[in-house]
Amino acid sequence: MLDTHKARDELREILNQKEYRVYHESKGIIETWWEKAKQWILEKLASIFPSVQVSDSAAGSVLIIVMVIVLLLLALSAFLLIRNHKRNRMLRKQKPLQSQQEINWTYRQHILEAERLEALGNFTQSTRHLFLALLLFFHDKGWLEARIWKTNWEYYEELRKVEQRKAQQFFKLARFFDEVTYGERKVNSEEYRQFHQDVMKELTEEELGGGVNVEKG
Known part of the structure; x- marks a missing residue:
């Protein structure tokens, strides 16, 4: 022991x-x-x-x-x-177009709806319609093909093949759109104004005459 x-x-x-x-x-x-x-x-x-x-x-x-x-x-x-x-x-993951009506509207109709919602102070939904206006505008230009089942990443990949600079700007705007629409980000008036300015810049650069002629009524 x-x-x-x-x-x-x-x-x-x-x-x-x-x-x-x-x-x-x-x-x-x-x-x-x-x-x-x-x-x-x-x-x-x-x-x-x-x-x-x-x-x-x-x-x-x-x-x-x-x-x-x-x-x-x-x-x-x-x-x-x-x-x-x-x-x-x-x-x-997210798909920006949620209904057939949204894809059947022209980009000008989406801009008018964005302005109506902006006047009501609904910046979240106004942001959505501004982005859809941009998406459908690029569709009209033939740079991408808008479809309900497509994600913003797929649109970015399509755009990158034909317009590299616009693809980078689209990527930036799409991320903000996704955060506001799906990430529950509360967009304030200043952020909305900047987003509105960036979207309208993309539209006016390609319009003949240097501006988007949107008739209200």
């Missing part, structure tokens, strides 16, 4: 020694890295401010600030990547 206890105690001691050694080795690596990093910071600061004596503690503070900035940039990059992924996934 004594031998069993002794063997167990020896084994525990060996394991403890191993854990202690691994802990201190890892701690030594971290300390070595930290000292090298501080030395690098000291050298850089000395080259930038040769007349200023930089202390070791100051270099450590600068290193901490740099690490915090890097971590914040990494977090921001991750956030933007995730957000763009979600936006693009929405673009691949």
Whole structure:
């Protein structure tokens, strides 16, 4: 029984020694890295401010600030990547045309409806009709083929083959449209005005005479 206890105690001691050694080795690596990093910071600061004596503690503070900035940039990059992924996934999923009536309307009719809804303060639905006006306008130009079953991503791919610049602008407007229509984004008057301006710019650039002649009535 004594031998069993002794063997167990020896084994525990060996394991403890191993854990202690691994802990201190890892701690030594971290300390070595930290000292090298501080030395690098000291050298850089000395080259930038040769007349200023930089202390070791100051270099450590600068290193901490740099690490915090890097971590914040990494977090921001991750956030933007995730957000763009979600936006693009929405673009691949949602279909802007929901009924036969919407596709049978002319783009001018959609503009008139957008103006009517805008006057009522309904910017969400007005945004929808403005985007459908743009989509059907591109359809009339033969740059894409509007169909109820198609997604905005499919329209973007069609447009990209014939009009690269307009495809990029369409992509931007389609993402905003999807966020407002399907992502439950609350569009304010300022955002709506910018969207309206961007859509009308695309329409007027292609119209003969430099403008879209929309008769109200």
